[in-house]
Amino acid sequence: MTTLPVALTLNAGSSSLKFSLFDISGAPTQMAIGLVENIGKQPRLKADLGEALPAVARELKPEDAVDHTAALATVLALLRGSFPGAKASVVGHRVVHGGPHFAEPMVVTDQVMAELKRLSPFAPIHQPHNIAGIEAARAAFPEALQVACFDTAFHRHHPKANDVFALPREYYDKGIRRYGFHGLSYEYVSGELKRIAPQIHAGRVVVAHLGNGASMCGILGGRSVASTMGFTALDGLPMGTRCGQVDPGVIFYMVQQEGRSIDEVRDIFYTKSGLLGLSGISNDMRILESAGVPEANEAIDYFVFRIRRELGGLAAALGGLDALVFCGGIGENSRKIRRRICDAMDWIGLELDHDRNDKNARVISTDFSRARIMVVPTNEEIVIARAAKRLSAMPEAAAAE
Numbered sequence: 001m002t003t004l005p006v007a008l009t010l011n012a013g014s015s016s017l018k019f020s021l022f023d024i025s026g027a028p029t030q031m032a033i034g035l036v037e038n039i040g041k042q043p044r045l046k047a048d049l050g051e052a053l054p055a056v057a058r059e060l061k062p063e064d065a066v067d068h069t070a071a072l073a074t075v076l077a078l079l080r081g082s083f084p085g086a087k088a089s090v091v092g093h094r095v096v097h098g099g100p101h102f103a104e105p106m107v108v109t110d111q112v113m114a115e116l117k118r119l120s121p122f123a124p125i126h127q128p129h130n131i132a133g134i135e136a137a138r139a140a141f142p143e144a145l146q147v148a149c150f151d152t153a154f155h156r157h158h159p160k161a162n163d164v165f166a167l168p169r170e171y172y173d174k175g176i177r178r179y180g181f182h183g184l185s186y187e188y189v190s191g192e193l194k195r196i197a198p199q200i201h202a203g204r205v206v207v208a209h210l211g212n213g214a215s216m217c218g219i220l221g222g223r224s225v226a227s228t229m230g231f232t233a234l235d236g237l238p239m240g241t242r243c244g245q246v247d248p249g250v251i252f253y254m255v256q257q258e259g260r261s262i263d264e265v266r267d268i269f270y271t272k273s274g275l276l277g278l279s280g281i282s283n284d285m286r287i288l289e290s291a292g293v294p295e296a297n298e299a300i301d302y303f304v305f306r307i308r309r310e311l312g313g314l315a316a317a318l319g320g321l322d323a324l325v326f327c328g329g330i331g332e333n334s335r336k337i338r339r340r341i342c343d344a345m346d347w348i349g350l351e352l353d354h355d356r357n358d359k360n361a362r363v364i365s366t367d368f369s370r371a372r373i374m375v376v377p378t379n380e381e382i383v384i385a386r387a388a389k390r391l392s393a394m395p396e397a398a399a400a401e
């Protein structure tokens with residue numbers, strides 16, 4: 001049997017492990033994608049294994065995904081059974097926080113691992129799970145190269161004025177900076193613009209990544225200039241369960257006047273706020289759109305309001321606007337939200353074509369719109385697979401193993 005070189009990509013969340021398998025014999029092409037969810041509770045496995053194989057959607061026994069290591073073993077058993085000729089020589093990992101120094105994907109060495117652990121307090125909800133995913137993969141594939149790809153890296157060269165908080169200077173040196181996240185998504189979308197609309201790519205673009213996590217980024221000539229997210233993936237737009245921007249004074253109030261512990265406040269900000277908190281119904285935009293009750297509508301109103309407000313701010317940071325690009329589950333699918341965001345935005349040069357918007361076309365602005373409005377489905381996994389292939393082809397990568 002001939003062996004097929006493949007890259008496995010992993011995105012380890014608190015109770016989920018998302019995976020993709022890419023053929024890397026040429027430009028990476030996706031062979032399979034799936035996830036184990038509800039790890040540690042009542043886990044389920046879902047996978048799309050390409051056209052030749054049936055999709056998988058089944059409950060797992062708790063012991064098959066008691067933690068990330070067990071979940072990865074379950075995934076590998078599925079992939080090895082489905083693609084017996086595939087040999088993973090490299091595993092690419094999504095890592096939320098690369099701190100001030102990681103501006104590129106890195107081969108994971110013991111030193112890099114130590115740095116990732118040091119950065120854990122910067123992303124306490126995400127980073128420890130990313131690390132657990134890397135540790136599980138290192139144990140399962142001791143011979144494979146592990147590559148870490150950072151959600152912060154795309155923003156690392158943004159201007160200093162957008163890198164600082166107005167806190168005493170020493171905090172900047174301690175790493176308290178505006179990092180920005182969703183960088184893998186922005187890198188993909190910016191790369192797609194370069195391919196399909198090079199003039200737009202060379203100009204002033206705002207990308208709105210609107211999913212369960214949500215942020216926006218101002219990109220000038222392919223480089224991040226400003227993002228709505230800051231030190232942690234909590235700032236900026238309201239999200240599924242995260243609050244987005246709030247006055248830090250709210251934290252003092254909750255702690256001092258309500259007697260809440262910092263852990264409680266953190267839990268409220270990360271898991272009980274955003275669309276879920278405001279609506280009291282759900283974090284899921286589809287459910288809110290169909291709910292038709294005032295609380296759901298208010299949550300949507302706030303979501304749209306913040307996006308429109310940030311759009312103005314980012315356009316100011318860019319010195320104008322050549323395109324607004326939507327991606328993420330909401331950005332790619334919700335015509336209603338896109339319509340509301342673009343409504344009466346002619347002052348900034350945006351004119352939505354309702355017909356194109358209703359058809360989910362790639363370009364959804366009118367032919368007369370000064371700035372273009374586009375929908376570009378994102379693909380963070382392929383950004384990881386490309387980096388994994390690139391680094392595995394470099395001689396110093398082999399030396400780092």
Ligand code: AMP
Pocket residue numbers: 210211212213240283284285286287289328329330333334335
């Ligand atoms: P993501 O985190 O990128 O997978 O996006 C998840 C979000 O996208 C959830 O809030 C979903 O409700 C939302 N979403 C997905 N499809 C649609 C749709 N057709 N209309 C509205 N929202 C959608």
